[in-house]
């Protein structure tokens with residue numbers, strides 16, 4: 266079988282590392298065999314990136330010229346959006362509609378950071394002597410970008426767009442579950458006329474290709490999105506090497522419903538907040554806190570809506586919950602649900618594989634709701650990253666804030682209430698990078714995104730998101 270090559274310095278190369286299979290989780294079929302980048306291949310990629318980044322044609326390219334290239338990349342993403350969506354869908358099983366939306370968001374990220382570099386200005390600081398002090402922002406050089414499988418189209422675009430806009434070259438290592446979108450982005454860069462070597466894509470296993478990349482002495486900045494354990498391991502390496510690192514990690518986000526909320530709107534928000542992407546979203550609202558006086562009523566609304574969700578193939582009309590990203594991942598999710606049973610939890614929806622004989626042999630799992638656990642139970646503490654919602658009652662704001670913050674994570678939070686004062690108080694008290702009030706999971710490239718506590722370090726996106734990929738440099742001009 267042919268092994269799919271990856272991209273170094275504008276050339277498609279067959280790796281010398283461990284190849285791996287890409288499998289469609291919706292039906293178990295093989296998508297293809299993908300080349301693995303060895304440490305030697307990674308070295309080759311980093312050297313190419315460094316050469317391209319230091320080339321005066323790139324280094325001296327004016328911001329509006331770089332912006333033009335990024336806009337061209339965005340145009341090609343739009344043109345090939347349907348194909349990009351299909352590639353991602355075949356690899357991680359996400360609903361086609363979600364994949365299409367993510368392709369649109371990927372193009373948006375390139376346009377946004379094109380706008381940022383065209384409009385951002387450098388600073389002149391107030392003078393404290395006979396000099397002019399100005400601050401300019403330099404690229405690091407070679408940035409390593411490492412990404413997970415759940416939303417590669419958008420996550421890779423937002424890293425690459427900001428890092429390249431800032432003037433860096435990037436070596437991108439996508440997840441071994443979803444190598445395709447990154448390889449296509451590499452092709453788009455070449456077709457858009459971005460100089461070869463500015464974006465290199467190395468596919469391979471985390472412990473081989475990813476590790477070689479973060480350890481490479483010429484990688485000057487690491488941008489990682491993935492699990493907290495991997496992020497911690499990468500953070501240790503970065504600390505030893507003294508390179509900056511941006512870490513976007515896991516979550517166990519509280520979704521809070523007060524008695525005075527619009528309960529129908531809240532129920533919609535809670536159900537889509539956990540079950541879109543089959544719960545495989547870092548910001549999934551996976552712990553539902555219901556004010557005790559409405560507990561039974563609101564839970565019934567959520568359970569009813571959840572049971573009505575249609576589990577089905579990602580490209581079938583009417584599907585609302587697609588399969589999990591892999592068969593191994595489904596087993597992980599099942600183990601968590603079993604742990605909840607062992608801890609005395611009650612399954613009030615789902616809790617098993619669907620028994621619909623019409624479904625193909627994919628990694629499907631029913632949307633699941635668990636009650637009767639404490640906040641300390643394993644299923645409430647750890648990120649399941651699947652379609653599993655744990656429900657807990659609360660009594661008043663103080664109890665709510667203590668329970669909601671009683672987690673090692675701090676990525677997202679949803680609050681449903683008609684009282685703007687209460688929403689403000691709770692939003693300020695919750696330890697999370699993003700708080701949604703009377704909405705959930707809305708995302709925009711125009712605001713910073715990231716986590717408190719074990720959910721990460723640093724913020725991506727937003728106007729100043731470009732600074733993640735730049736070093737400030739002060740230049741003092743003597744005026745005596």
Ligand code: NAD
Nearest residue numbers: 412413414439440471475476491492495513514515516547
């Ligand atoms: P993961 O940590 O297993 O893998 C992420 C990436 O790291 C992959 O490309 C993998 O190959 C690579 N990797 C693994 N070990 C490595 C090592 N030792 N050195 C270097 N690279 C290595 O995560 P995953 O299972 O792919 O993704 C799911 C996780 O991602 C969840 O925890 C989810 O919350 C998180 N996530 C976070 C955000 C966010 O923005 N905060 C967004 C999406 C996903």
